[in-house]
Amino acid sequence: MTEMLFRTDPYMTEAAGRVVAHTPEGGVVLDQTVFYPAGGGQPGDSGRLDWDGGSLPVATTVKADGDAIALVPGALQPLPPVGAQVSQTLDWERRHRHMRMHTALHLLSVVIPLPVTGGQVGETRSRLDFDMPEAPQDRETLEAHLAMLVDRDLAVTEDWITDAELDANPGLVKTMSAAPPRGAGRVRLIGIGVGEDRVDLQPCGGTHVARTGEIGALRLGKIEKKGRQNRRVYLHLDG
Numbered sequence: 001m002t003e004m005l006f007r008t009d010p011y012m013t014e015a016a017g018r019v020v021a022h023t024p025e026g027g028v029v030l031d032q033t034v035f036y037p038a039g040g041g042q043p044g045d046s047g048r049l050d051w052d053g054g055s056l057p058v059a060t061t062v063k064a065d066g067d068a069i070a071l072v073p074g075a076l077q078p079l080p081p082v083g084a085q086v087s088q089t090l091d092w093e094r095r096h097r098h099m100r101m102h103t104a105l106h107l108l109s110v111v112i113p114l115p116v117t118g119g120q121v122g123e124t125r126s127r128l129d130f131d132m133p134e135a136p137q138d139r140e141t142l143e144a145h146l147a148m149l150v151d152r153d154l155a156v157t158e159d160w161i162t163d164a165e166l167d168a169n170p171g172l173v174k175t176m177s178a179a180p181p182r183g184a185g186r187v188r189l190i191g192i193g194v195g196e197d198r199v200d201l202q203p204c205g206g207t208h209v210a211r212t213g214e215i216g217a218l219r220l221g222k223i224e225k226k227g228r229q230n231r232r233v234y235l236h237l238d239g
Contacts (some may be wrong), residue, residue: 001067003032006045010099010207013092019084020068027062027070028079034090035061037069042102042121042206044072047090051080095207097123100215101237103156103208104146106192107215108235109174110200111145112136116175117230121206124237125221132231135223143220146235153213154193160186166203174202 005015017030028049035058038044044061049071059074073079080086102121108128109116118129136142166172166187190208192200209215221234 002030002069004069005032005034006036006207011210013090013095015088017086017088019080019082019086021082022079023064023070023072025070025072026076026079027064027072028056028086029064029068029070030086030088033061033069033071034088035069035071036095036098036207037061037063039063040204040206041105041119042098045090045095045098047088049080049086049088051084051086054078054080056080094123096209097237099207099209101126101235102204102206103192103212104150104215104218104235104237106190106200106202106204106208107146107149107212107218108233109202110149110192111142112233119175125234126237127232127234129226129230129232131229133229135225135231139220139223143218146218146220149192149199150212150215150218152193152197153211154197154199155211156208157191157194159189159191161189162186172202 005012012034015034017032019028020031021029035045046060047058049056049058056073058071060072062070062072064070098121105119105126105128112130115131116128117131120127163185187203188205189201190204191198192212217238219236219238221236224232226232
């Protein structure tokens with residue numbers, strides 16, 4: 001099992017680590033990592049590993065067997081040996097954009113309160129797919145509502161509930177296409193706003209900013225028809 005330092009502190013950009021395994025695909029498994037593995041529509045992190053005698057660019061990060069996380073180079077090259085101590089350096093600018101955009105997508109699901117059928121986080125353009133027969137006609141209102149939620153600088157919080165508690169509150173799950181991660185006996189919830197200011201609460205395993213004010217300027221992009229009941233809504237991060 002890889003200790004998920006990004007879960008403890010999503011703002012951590014550097015950390016030490018020890019190589020515990022190599023994957024058949026040429027990835028490196030560490031005992032702990034700041035690199036987020038691809039999942040939930042959020043891409044895997046990139047960056048660099050350094051060790052005594054070598055360096056390795058990390059192109060992406062993926063989930064491996066069990067609860068392991070593998071750091072994958074862009075091309076086949078020498079890996080740090082098992083047992084080696086390494087230094088991890090995250091591509092912070094890329095990760096931070098993913099954090100801002102992931103939180104922004106949660107806000108998009110607030111201003112369009114319909115079931116979500118899919119989604120993808122990008123650095124400057126992301127999307128959510130909604131169970132929505134007709135495209136919304138009030139784009140300006142939706143965009144203004146998004147800007148208001150960002151400007152309110154709402155706190156983004158983490159909480160945990162048991163699988164049984166989630167089963168008793170099915171309304172927490174907005175995404176129809178992917179079930180929340182289970183199996184560990186508890187499910188992570190991301191809330192936006194606290195107390196009477198709370199605007200959203202849903203299961204999520206991704207990385208997020210600490211407050212909505214950190215997201216910055218957002219712009220609604222095109223809305224595409226994807227099937228009889230499905231609409232794809234794009235969201236752009238400006239700046």
